[in-house]
Amino acid sequence: MAEDFPVSWAPGVRVLFGQATLAARVAELGSRIGADYAGQPLTVLCVLKGASLFTADLVRAIALPLQLEFLGVASYGSGTTSSGEVRITSDTGTPLHDRDVLVVEDIVDTGLTLRFLLQALAARGCRSVRTCALLDKPSRRVEPVTVDYTGFVVEDRFLVGYGLDLDEQWRNLPFVGVLESAPPS
Numbered sequence: 571m572a573e574d575f576p577v578s579w580a581p582g583v584r585v586l587f588g589q590a591t592l593a594a595r596v597a598e599l600g601s602r603i604g605a606d607y608a609g610q611p612l613t614v615l616c617v618l619k620g621a622s623l624f625t626a627d628l629v630r631a632i633a634l635p636l637q638l639e640f641l642g643v644a645s646y647g648s649g650t651t652s653s654g655e656v657r658i659t660s661d662t663g664t665p666l667h668d669r670d671v672l673v674v675e676d677i678v679d680t681g682l683t684l685r686f687l688l689q690a691l692a693a694r695g696c697r698s699v700r701t702c703a704l705l706d707k708p709s710r711r712v713e714p715v716t717v718d719y720t721g722f723v724v725e726d727r728f729l730v731g732y733g734l735d736l737d738e739q740w741r742n743l744p745f746v747g748v749l750e751s752a753p754p755s
């Protein structure tokens with residue numbers, strides 16, 4: 571499959587989960603989510619920007635009618651470190667009150683972002699909230715959050731691609747890769 575190997579424009583990045591591996595896991599998650607929400611209204615809440623590519627594939631693997639919403643969040647910080655201070659950068663287009671919401675994240679690291687989101691959604695009066703993350707780094711957890719649907723459990727390495735960035739670059743890599751060495755500045 572194209573680009574399932576280190577690419578020239580992303581030096582220092584080693585492929586961890588290639589396109590076929592990602593597609594197979596997304597299909598499994600979509601089928602589980604579809605079975606769990608059968609007969610129930612579902613709102614998929616994509617957390618921007620990191621979960622954008624994952625969500626685009628995931629919703630197409632869920633064989634149910636659903637509503638798709640987007641919420642932009644950012645934590646202050648740059649490079650490979652986050653301050654843990656989260657803010658909403660763009661809000662959903664419609665209210666989430668009384669909705670059954672599935673929050674879709676790219677990666678749960680310390681858990682601070684997900685904790686912030688769960689508190690914000692509780693305040694909005696969602697009927698139910700479950701969580702889905704493509705990647706989970708449990709060894710880094712600071713906040714004990716529950717991830718209901720996990721794609722892959724990963725070690726404490728900085729990952730890029732398939733939505734994940736390094737300083738806003740490399741989200742468009744079609745695979746999830748490990749940053750083995752810092753890119754030339």
Ligand code: 5GP
Pocket residue numbers: 620652675676677678679680681682683684727728729730734735736
């Ligand atoms: P947390 O609040 O759980 O520490 O981290 C959540 C956010 O930090 C993720 O949604 C993601 O944007 C960023 N993050 C955490 N680990 C990584 C990583 O390995 N690579 C990238 N690119 N972002 C990460």
